[in-house]
Amino acid sequence: MERPRFTPKMSRCLHQVAEKVEGLGQFVMKTRRTLKGHGNKVLCMDWCKDKRRIVSSSQDGKVIVWDAFTTNKEHAVTMPCTWVMACAYAPSGCAVACGGLDNKCSVYPLSLDKNENLAAKKKSVAMHTNYLSACSFTNSDMQILTSSGDGTCALWDVESGQLLQSFHGHAADVLCLDLAPSETGNTFVSGGCDKKANVWDMRSGQCIQSFETHESDINSVRYYPSGDAFASGSDDATCRLYDLRADREVAIYSKESIIFGVSSVDFSLSGRLLFGGYNDYTINVWDVLKGTRVSILFGHENRVSTLRVSPDGTAFCTGSWDHTLRIWA
Amino acid sequence: MTINTLAKGGWHREQMTCFQKMEKVIVAMQDPDMGMKMRNQRLLITVIPHAMTGHDIITWLIQKYSICEEEALHLGGMLLKYGYIYPLKEPRSIVLHPDETPYRFQTPYFWTSTRWPASELDYAIYLAKKNIRKQGELMEYEKERYSVLHKRINHTWDFVVMQAREQLRASKQRRKADRIVLECQEQAYWLINRPPPGVGNVLDMGLERPNNFSLRVTLNSDYYKREIETCRRALGRNRVKSSICLEGFVKYSEQYQNHDPIMQGCLPSNPWISDDTAHWTMNAEMVPTPTRLRVECWSFSFMELLKDVMGRKEFMTYLEKEFSGENLCFWQACEDIRHGESSKIAEKVEEVYKNFLAPGAARWVNIDSKTMDKTLEGIKRPHRFVMDDAQMHIYFLMKKDSYPRYLKSDLYKNMLAKAIIPQETKKSVFPFMRRQRHSSPSPAQAAAQATEEDGRGKGAGPAGTNSDV
Numbered sequence: 001m002e003r004p005r006f007t008p009k010m011s012r013c014l015h016q017v018a019e020k021v022e023g024l025g026q027f028v029m030k031t032r033r034t035l036k037g038h039g040n041k042v043l044c045m046d047w048c049k050d051k052r053r054i055v056s057s058s059q060d061g062k063v064i065v066w067d068a069f070t071t072n073k074e075h076a077v078t079m080p081c082t083w084v085m086a087c088a089y090a091p092s093g094c095a096v097a098c099g100g101l102d103n104k105c106s107v108y109p110l111s112l113d114k115n116e117n118l119a120a121k122k123k124s125v126a127m128h129t130n131y132l133s134a135c136s137f138t139n140s141d142m143q144i145l146t147s148s149g150d151g152t153c154a155l156w157d158v159e160s161g162q163l164l165q166s167f168h169g170h171a172a173d174v175l176c177l178d179l180a181p182s183e184t185g186n187t188f189v190s191g192g193c194d195k196k197a198n199v200w201d202m203r204s205g206q207c208i209q210s211f212e213t214h215e216s217d218i219n220s221v222r223y224y225p226s227g228d229a230f231a232s233g234s235d236d237a238t239c240r241l242y243d244l245r246a247d248r249e250v251a252i253y254s255k256e257s258i259i260f261g262v263s264s265v266d267f268s269l270s271g272r273l274l275f276g277g278y279n280d281y282t283i284n285v286w287d288v289l290k291g292t293r294v295s296i297l298f299g300h301e302n303r304v305s306t307l308r309v310s311p312d313g314t315a316f317c318t319g320s321w322d323h324t325l326r327i328w329a
Numbered sequence: 330m331t332i333n334t335l336a337k338g339g340w341h342r343e344q345m346t347c348f349q350k351m352e353k354v355i356v357a358m359q360d361p362d363m364g365m366k367m368r369n370q371r372l373l374i375t376v377i378p379h380a381m382t383g384h385d386i387i388t389w390l391i392q393k394y395s396i397c398e399e400e401a402l403h404l405g406g407m408l409l410k411y412g413y414i415y416p417l418k419e420p421r422s423i424v425l426h427p428d429e430t431p432y433r434f435q436t437p438y439f440w441t442s443t444r445w446p447a448s449e450l451d452y453a454i455y456l457a458k459k460n461i462r463k464q465g466e467l468m469e470y471e472k473e474r475y476s477v478l479h480k481r482i483n484h485t486w487d488f489v490v491m492q493a494r495e496q497l498r499a500s501k502q503r504r505k506a507d508r509i510v511l512e513c514q515e516q517a518y519w520l521i522n523r524p525p526p527g528v529g530n531v532l533d534m535g536l537e538r539p540n541n542f543s544l545r546v547t548l549n550s551d552y553y554k555r556e557i558e559t560c561r562r563a564l565g566r567n568r569v570k571s572s573i574c575l576e577g578f579v580k581y582s583e584q585y586q587n588h589d590p591i592m593q594g595c596l597p598s599n600p601w602i603s604d605d606t607a608h609w610t611m612n613a614e615m616v617p618t619p620t621r622l623r624v625e626c627w628s629f630s631f632m633e634l635l636k637d638v639m640g641r642k643e644f645m646t647y648l649e650k651e652f653s654g655e656n657l658c659f660w661q662a663c664e665d666i667r668h669g670e671s672s673k674i675a676e677k678v679e680e681v682y683k684n685f686l687a688p689g690a691a692r693w694v695n696i697d698s699k700t701m702d703k704t705l706e707g708i709k710r711p712h713r714f715v716m717d718d719a720q721m722h723i724y725f726l727m728k729k730d731s732y733p734r735y736l737k738s739d740l741y742k743n744m745l746a747k748a749i750i751p752q753e754t755k756k757s758v759f760p761f762m763r764r765q766r767h768s769s770p771s772p773a774q775a776a777a778q779a780t781e782e783d784g785r786g787k788g789a790g791p792a793g794t795n796s797d798v
Binding site: 013014017018021024029032033041048049050051052053059067069070072074083085092093094109110111112131138139140142143150151152157158159160162164168169170171172173181183193203207208209210215216217224225226228229235236237243245246247248250255256257259260261268269270271272273279280281282288289296298302309312313314315316321327329 | 574668
């Protein structure tokens with residue numbers, strides 16, 4: 001059922017307001033590190049708070065922790081399932097969470113003893129009735145937020161594995177989520193195959209706001225650094241910016257020559273730049289304020305499946321179906 | 330495995346959207362007015378009509394989409410990879426060359442989207458034709474696949490051979506040029522849909538996503554009741570004018586521009602570019618003297634100050650001078666409850682009550698009576714969010730009162746004055762000599778070495794950074 005779209009003519013859009021802002025000059029970013037070691041498609045990655053370590057997961061069930069700066073592998077776990085679509089680094093840096101086709105999210109404490117089998121200490125935390133698409137620790141190592149192909153999101157207590165809250169409202173697979181950096185830290189946004197992006201209250205489980213302007217599956221959602229807005233990337237080859245206070249979409253980032261879907265988006269530290277990883281193997285860099293495409297980056301030899309900016313904004317990392325991860329700066 | 334398998338002949342939604350868009354480009358390229366100029370191309374002794382060179386394709390793309398040559402090469406390359414254009418001279422080299430290499434448009438009959446998914450039967454017929462036409466013309470991998478198919482669909486094999494013979498007979502009656510063109514088109518189609526081993530399958534779409542949503546989430550009355558509720562709330566919501574919100578983005582980006590290493594670079598240098606970790610060392614969690622940018626950041630918002638372990642410590646020092654340190658302690662304790670282990674909630678709530686809320690408590694916090702009553706009532710049945718109201722009250726108290734005064738205080742001003750502005754590292758004299766990249770202790774290591782004292786506050790704050798070179 002097609003919902004009628006109402007766009008008030010008098011509302012100003014972002015790039016009109018940003019006319020007075022200085023344009024961005026020549027933009028040069030290169031691959032500074034290439035991490036090789038996965039035997040199959042890289043599906044997900046996350047940064048450690050120490051700004052240099054990352055965890056990545058792949059189709060063959062391997063989860064690897066790297067020191068991206070030296071490119072050394074520090075830990076490796078083989079999951080009992082293939083297609084590990086979600087992985088996350090704990091805020092303390094002492095554990096990683098991952099899951100995928102096993103419908104679960106498991107936490108592995110990172111052992112210092114290289115000989116110890118990490119899988120032995122594995123803790124099963126989340127249980128869904130379909131694949132796990134994304135996971136994220138909240139402000140501490142003690143709680144995990146998950147999204148699943150079963151159409152729900154859920155908040156779990158790591159220690160006991162108890163379900164603390166579940167979030168119902170999507171009509172189809174939920175593919176992504178992101179926690180709000182707000183002062184009160186109580187909300188998160190999720191995106192799904194129903195083309196909706198929902199904002200949730202973690203306490204009550206209620207859907208606070210809902211946005212439905214994309215024309216296809218939403219693969220990635222990410223908050224603007226101030227927490228007042230979030231960006232989304234979709235199979236319809238566009239990225240969009242939604243303002244939470246105005247309660248509407250305020251910008252679309254698209255170009256006629258960009259045909260393939262966006263798998264992953266993230267902002268630079270100041271929120272001025274939006275990076276998008278695309279299914280045509282490229283990364284497009286957008287000027288968030290002016291709505292223009294600043295740069296296109298080549299390098300991967302297959303789909304870019306995941307993209308995250310480092311915690312201190314000095315670089316961003318991409319993971320691809322070409323089995324590698326790259327650090328760009 | 331609990332993945333839903335698509336019904337036979339199911340469509341990948343994402344795939345179809347891309348195909349449609351590519352087809353639009355292809356149609357535009359063949360537009361009689363705005364499309365490309367085509368010419369005849371010589372293939373051995375035959376002349377093939379309606380061909381174009383790689384150079385033509387790239388030039389047209391550059392002009393039509395206002396993109397650079399590299400991007401045009403990439404986009405054209407995609408059209409090739411998906412079989413919409415095929416190379417005439419070297420069919421197995423599915424690469425776009427920006428020169429006089431000839432290419433041709435694939436006929437819509439053989440578009441991947443038209444005959445999706447490619448059928449086993451058709452492939453068997455194709456291989457059979459090749460085999461009949463010239464014995465031994467099949468490549469090694471094709472021979473293998475042929476025999477696998479022969480086993481798998483043995484029951485229809487007579488049909489396969491009959492069809493193959495029929496199609497070969499029909500094609501003999503065509504003009505030579507047409508026959509060659511048809512053979513090229515068919516070959517191109519199969520090179521995409523059944524690529525040789527070693528060549529990536531561009532049609533590999535990964536995990537299938539469902540088309541039939543009702544299998545995932547039951548769209549029952551509960552679902553619609555929730556939808557109605559969400560819409561009702563949306564109607565009654567207060568909205569901020571767009572222009573005000575948008576101004577907010579402009580201001581935020583301006584304020585943080587100097588702090589954005591990708592936009593402005595970072596001092597002394599970006600570790601990923603220079604291989605020098607000085608930037609991380611200078612910005613470690615606890616340093617004797619912080620950098621100027623870092624201290625400036627504390628003035629941007631209260632949250633920035635609290636997020637930074639050092640900033641929080643400084644703020645605590647200030648509060649203690651004002652005899653209101655218990656506010657920050659209370660806030661931290663509440664954070665610990667909110668984000669800590671479920672099993673410890675009851676005991677932590679008890680601690681907080683004893684220390685901060687009980688009449689005559691050692692570090693009593695000043696909350697308004699309404700909130701206090703509500704909180705005390707809630708404590709009888711402690712849960713994760715029982716302290717939320719009280720915590721919020723104290724948070725805003727600090728934010729509106731203590732925080733602005735802290736920013737005006739000598740403590741902050743001195744910190745700002747003595748903060749370091751790192752020198753930009755001059756480029757190395759020998760730029761080709763790479764610095765050695767040192768490893769850093771893992772956070773897991775650091776945590777294990779941490780003493781018991783660290784234990785309590787660990788849950789609330791960010792992890793430590795130990796990037797000593």
